[in-house]
Amino acid sequence: MTVQIYYKSSGSEKNSNNLVLFVDEKFNINPLKKDLSNSEFFYINDLLKNSDLNKNLFVFELSSKKKIILVSIKKNIKIFDIENLGAEMYGRINYGKSSEYLLKSNTTISKDKNFIGHFLHGFKLKSYDFNKYKSKKDTRLITINVLGNKPSSNNLLKFKALEEGTFYTRDLVSEPGNVLHPDEYAKRLRSLKQHGLKVNIYDNKKLKKMGMNALLGVGQGSVRGSYLVTVEWNGAKNNSKPLAFVGKGVCFDTGGYSLKPAKFMEDMTYDMAGSAVVVGLMKNLALRKAKINAVGVVGLVENMVSGNAQRPGDIVKSYSGKTIEILNTDAEGRLVLADALTFTEKKFKPKFMVDLATLTGAIIVSLGSEYAGLFSNNEKLSKQLLEAGEKVEEKLWRMPLHKNYDKLINSKNADMQNINYIGGAGSTTAAQFLQRFVLNKTPWAHLDIAGMAFSKYGGALNSGGATGYGVRLLNQLIEDYYE
Numbered sequence: 001m002t003v004q005i006y007y008k009s010s011g012s013e014k015n016s017n018n019l020v021l022f023v024d025e026k027f028n029i030n031p032l033k034k035d036l037s038n039s040e041f042f043y044i045n046d047l048l049k050n051s052d053l054n055k056n057l058f059v060f061e062l063s064s065k066k067k068i069i070l071v072s073i074k075k076n077i078k079i080f081d082i083e084n085l086g087a088e089m090y091g092r093i094n095y096g097k098s099s100e101y102l103l104k105s106n107t108t109i110s111k112d113k114n115f116i117g118h119f120l121h122g123f124k125l126k127s128y129d130f131n132k133y134k135s136k137k138d139t140r141l142i143t144i145n146v147l148g149n150k151p152s153s154n155n156l157l158k159f160k161a162l163e164e165g166t167f168y169t170r171d172l173v174s175e176p177g178n179v180l181h182p183d184e185y186a187k188r189l190r191s192l193k194q195h196g197l198k199v200n201i202y203d204n205k206k207l208k209k210m211g212m213n214a215l216l217g218v219g220q221g222s223v224r225g226s227y228l229v230t231v232e233w234n235g236a237k238n239n240s241k242p243l244a245f246v247g248k249g250v251c252f253d254t255g256g257y258s259l260k261p262a263k264f265m266e267d268m269t270y271d272m273a274g275s276a277v278v279v280g281l282m283k284n285l286a287l288r289k290a291k292i293n294a295v296g297v298v299g300l301v302e303n304m305v306s307g308n309a310q311r312p313g314d315i316v317k318s319y320s321g322k323t324i325e326i327l328n329t330d331a332e333g334r335l336v337l338a339d340a341l342t343f344t345e346k347k348f349k350p351k352f353m354v355d356l357a358t359l360t361g362a363i364i365v366s367l368g369s370e371y372a373g374l375f376s377n378n379e380k381l382s383k384q385l386l387e388a389g390e391k392v393e394e395k396l397w398r399m400p401l402h403k404n405y406d407k408l409i410n411s412k413n414a415d416m417q418n419i420n421y422i423g424g425a426g427s428t429t430a431a432q433f434l435q436r437f438v439l440n441k442t443p444w445a446h447l448d449i450a451g452m453a454f455s456k457y458g459g460a461l462n463s464g465g466a467t468g469y470g471v472r473l474l475n476q477l478i479e480d481y482y483e
Contacts, residue, residue, distance in 0.1 A: 001094060003127045004143045005120055007150045018067045020089070020103040020144075022110075025074045027053050035104055036068070044068065056085055059092050069093070069101075071119075073110050080393035082115055083122030084460045090126040090142075098141040106148030117151035120144070121159045125461040125468075128167055130174040158288050162475055165284025166468035172276040173453060173466035177252035177269045182219065182300040185251060185272070186227045189279060189298075195286040198232040212343070214318040214335040217326065219301035221256060221309025228340060230347075231282045231296040235289060242293040243482060244350035245282075245474065246340050248333040248357035249275030249300040256303050256329030257311055270466065271333070273453035274356035275300065277470035284475055292483050297344045299336035303329070315414045319343055320437050323414040331418045333359050334430050338437040345442050351482075352381050352443040355434065356470055357450075362426030363399075364451040371397040372452045372469065375431035378443035384481050385445055385473070391480075393460070394473040396447065405432045 021032050027048050033041055044060055051058070057071045069092070071085055093099065105116045112118070123144075131137060151159070172180065172188075180188075186201050193199050204225050207216055212228065219226030232242070250271040254260060260268065275298035282296040310316075314326045319339040326335075337355055344353055363373040372389075374396040376382040382398055389396040408429050411417035416436060420429040431446045438444045449469055458464035 001127060001129060001138045002141050003124055004141065005124075005146065006143070007146045017065055018069070018099060018101040020069045020071065020101050022071050022073055022104070022107045024109055025072050027058070027070060027072060029070070032107060035107065040068065044070070056088055057092065067093070073108060073115075077110060077112070079112070079118055079391060082110070082112065082118040083125070084393075086119040086122030086124075087126035087461050090123045093142065094127075100143040100145070103144050103146045104148055105146050105150070108149070114151055114155055116146060116149060117155050117159050120146070121163065122461055124163050125166065126463060128170055128462065130170065130465055133176075161284045161287035162472060164287055165280040165475070166471045168283050169273075169276040169280030169468040169471050170462075170466040172279070173270045173273045173468075175269065177302075180269070180272070181224045181251050182222075182227055182249070182302055183224050185249065185300050186225075186229055189229050189231065192231060192279065192283060192286070195283060196233070197282060197286050198234070200230045202228040210319065210343075211317065212319045212339040213316040214324055215299050215301060215339040217310045217314065217316045218250070218256075218303050218332040218335050221306040222302035222304040223306075224251075224302050227300040228343065229298050229300060231279060231298075233282055233285045233290065233292075233294045235285065235291050236293045237291075240293055241351040242295045242348055243478065244344050244348055244353040245278045245294065245296045246337060246344055246353060246355040247275030247278035247296065247298040248272070248336050248355070248359065249298045250333055250336065251300065251302050253303045253330070253332065254305055256305060256309055256332065258328045258330040259305065260330060267454065270454045271358050272300070273358050273466070274449060277356050277449070277453075277468070277474070280468065280471045281474050284471060285478070290478065290483060292478060294478070295344070295348050295350065297340050299340045301332075301336055303332045318437070320439060322416065322436065325411040325414040325417040327417050327421055328419045331430070333357050334418060334433050337434055341434060341437045341444075342439060345438060345440055350442060352378070352445070353438070354381075354385070354445045354447065354474065356447045358453050359446075359448045360427045360430050360450055363448040366399070366427060367397055367451055369451045369455060371395045373397060373399045373427055373448035374445060375399050375401050375428070375435075375448070376443075376445040377401065377435060377438065377441070378445070381443045381445050384477055385447075388476040388480060389473050392472045392476050394452070394469055396473075399431070400428055401432055401435060405429055409433050
């Protein structure tokens with residue numbers, strides 16, 4: 001399914017096959033008399049009198065060739081509710097043959113100047129479908145001609161950039177592990193240079209020389225390479241400190257010798273979702289020419305079983321110089337992030353660092369698929385992230401960090417161990433582990449997105465599969481507080 005949106009200054013709406021009109025929450029259609037024929041007006045008005053009006057929209061099929069869609073706008077409607085309305089409309093009309101709709105934007109009663117932009121943004125996000133490997137493609141086309149009020153060109157650019165960034169993330173997460181292994185992933189990231197991003201790729205040889213043994217240990221069992229990739233955007237006119245985003249990119253996770261159960265292991269292609277969010281965000285910032293400096297850092301590895309794979313009981317020396325005893329090879333994401341965080345802080349001296357990872361199953365036990373876990377050493381950054389998440393409905397829940405958890409990851413044989421062997425507080429001890437690699441008190445937040453990156457049943461703005469969770473959240477953070 002392809003969606004096309006055009007903006008028109010004039011048109012004959014009464015002769016259009018399909019109309020999209022906006023009404024108040026009581027579905028009062030009197031203001032729409034000029035947009036409907038007399039027969040259509042009286043027919044719809046009569047149907048509404050006998051309908052449950054506790055709905056967001058109605059689709060009236062007047063004939064096999066004509067639909068009229070009424071969309072209800074509640075008072076003081078929030079931005080994410082506007083986007084959800086657009087997504088709901090897509091869900092209601094996404095069937096049958098190709099179709100064309102005329103959307104009368106001047107019938108909106110919302111005070112939000114960007115109402116139509118947000119509405120169609122939600123529509124577009126919901127329309128995403130990963131069908132790259134299907135022999136039979138969905139060639140249907142939905143065309144929406146917008147008549148009346150048009151978002152500014154600057155806002156249109158922002159919506160388009162955010163959609164492309166989100167779709168880039170979803171595409172990466174949706175790819176199978178035999179296609180998007182670390183070698184291919186690093187290769188694809190090179191192409192981001194065309195958008196004005198600076199891309200540096202550190203391969204096995206360079207990483208070994210740098211002493212990134214925590215990251216390299218995870219990938220040493222794979223025939224594929226391991227990489228650290230930095231993606232920089234310099235959009236500020238000054239040399240201000242960059243905002244830093246760090247992502248876990250485990251392209252496939254067998255668990256290593258601490259082998260995962262076979263059931264649902266196929267889903268471990270999305271264990272690189274944190275890295276995909278970071279690069280999708282960076283692409284979005286470049287496309288919309290964001291007036292900030294930012295850097296994305298991703299560690300790309302494959303956690304496999306082989307004669308060369310890391311063993312439980314191994315001890316590695318991280319990039320920070322701290323030693324780690326590997327008690328469980330399936331607690332690998334924190335090893336990748338440990339080296340990436342220290343490197344990012346040391347090399348870029350950022351204003352803050354936000355890392356994202358599908359890090360623990362324990363966060364799903366705690367929060368399900370409604371909230372991502374937020375762990376942070378900084379109250380200001382935490383508050384900003386929570387508020388940005390509420391605004392775009394990519395919600396976060398603050399989880400605890402405390403020095404008393406440290407004793408659960410202290411090791412007798414090394415500076416620390418990579419799991420809490422006693423059990424309990426799985427997500428917190430993982431975050432507590434990561435915090436040890438933030439060496440210079442840089443404001444830092446860890447987002448555990450294990451329950452949010454992929455959805456089997458779909459959500460408000462996605463139809464199932466990769467969600468792209470995090471791109472819109474972090475973009476909102478930047479827009480509201482740093483741009």
